Amino acid sequence: MNLAIIGFGNMGKAILSGILEKDVIKAEKIIVADKKVSDPNFELEARFSKTKVVADNLQAVAKADLIILAVKPQIIRKVLEEIKNDSKDKIIVSVAAGIKKSLFSQYFGEKAKIVRVMPNTPALVASGMSAIYYSKTVKPHEKDFIEKVFGALGETVEISEDKMDAVTGLSGSGPAFVYLFIEALADAGVLKGLDRKTALKLAAQTVKGGAEMVLKSAKHPAELKDMVASPAGTTITGLAELEANSFRSTVIKAVKAAAERSEELGN
Ligand SMILES: NC(=O)C1=CN([C@@H]2O[C@H](COP(=O)(O)OP(=O)(O)OC[C@H]3O[C@@H](n4cnc5c(N)ncnc54)[C@H](O)[C@@H]3O)[C@@H](O)[C@H]2O)C=CC1
Numbered sequence: 048m049n050l051a052i053i054g055f056g057n058m059g060k061a062i063l064s065g066i067l068e069k070d071v072i073k074a075e076k077i078i079v080a081d082k083k084v085s086d087p088n089f090e091l092e093a094r095f096s097k098t099k100v101v102a103d104n105l106q107a108v109a110k111a112d113l114i115i116l117a118v119k120p121q122i123i124r125k126v127l128e129e130i131k132n133d134s135k136d137k138i139i140v141s142v143a144a145g146i147k148k149s150l151f152s153q154y155f156g157e158k159a160k161i162v163r164v165m166p167n168t169p170a171l172v173a174s175g176m177s178a179i180y181y182s183k184t185v186k187p188h189e190k191d192f193i194e195k196v197f198g199a200l201g202e203t204v205e206i207s208e209d210k211m212d213a214v215t216g217l218s219g220s221g222p223a224f225v226y227l228f229i230e231a232l233a234d235a236g237v238l239k240g241l242d243r244k245t246a247l248k249l250a251a252q253t254v255k256g257g258a259e260m261v262l263k264s265a266k267h268p269a270e271l272k273d274m275v276a277s278p279a280g281t282t283i284t285g286l287a288e289l290e291a292n293s294f295r296s297t298v299i300k301a302v303k304a305a306a307e308r309s310e311e312l313g314n
């Protein structure tokens with residue numbers, strides 16, 4: 048498989064990192080295109096030095112069997128217009144939030160092999176979560192290969208397209224919500240006298256440990272919460288404060304708003 052990645056920003060880099068790290072596709076078979084490459088100040092990080100990086104999208108797609116589109120939803124139409132004649136019969140994988148299969152069909156035809164993926168940035172440390180939707184025309188061995196590509200970035204799950212906006216609000220945008228929580232925990236630690244470095248480590252490891260408990264213990268989060276909260280203790284006092292300030296309701300509203308924004312981007 049020859050791979051082209053169009054868009055070499057946060058997500059394009061995260062995907063390439065995972066592919067190279069797990070050796071899913073050899074660097075020599077990958078070509079990356081990003082218009083910023085033509086900027087005289089553009090510098091390629093050493094870890095990507097074996098991969099060909101160009102400014103011209105058409106050069107990237109010319110020999111590709113698989114094209115990963117990692118440009119912003121707002122400019123994807125422009126890129127599709129540019130590559131449409133040179134990309135028929137190739138597998139098109141888009142990570143763009145909100146952009147539906149029906150748009151790709153307009154450019155590549157109804158029978159085109161379209162895959163939509165919603166990854167997240169923890170992919171950079173192989174702890175990503177990617178939800179994948181395959182159009183019916185994608186063959187089982189092609190699905191296996193794409194599963195391997197995104198499996199190199201962390202966990203994967205197959206979903207129907209109508210769930211993609213919900214996934215985008217939850218696991219696509221979710222890391223940013225988690226970082227805000229970690230930052231707030233650390234700030235609180237600093238407020239109570241911890242140094243910043245220690246506070247941040249305590250906060251991040253607490254979130255990581257909590258997540259691992261949910262994933263590995265098979266216990267409901269409510270049961271795990273109850274295990275922490277001693278009668279008349281510290282935890283229940285803190286939990287009461289979170290409830291009084293609508294913590295859960297606020298998180299639900301944040302994910303809902305992000306999912307609705309994803310819907311809007313597709314319209
Ligand atoms: N950042 C994230 O956490 C996630 C992003 N996504 C999706 O990934 C896509 C990319 O997002 P980011 O990487 O965050 O954005 P970004 O802004 O970091 O990267 C986009 C890249 O596209 C390049 N670009 C702009 N116009 C171009 C053109 N005409 N041809 C080729 N390249 C061009 C830009 O120079 C930039 O390097 C978006 O569609 C987003 O919805 C999906 C899941 C998570």
Ligand SMILES: O=C(O)[C@@H]1CCC=N1
Nearest residue numbers: 143144215219220221
């Ligand atoms: O903020 C965004 O639009 C992208 C999609 C999911 C995460 N980042």
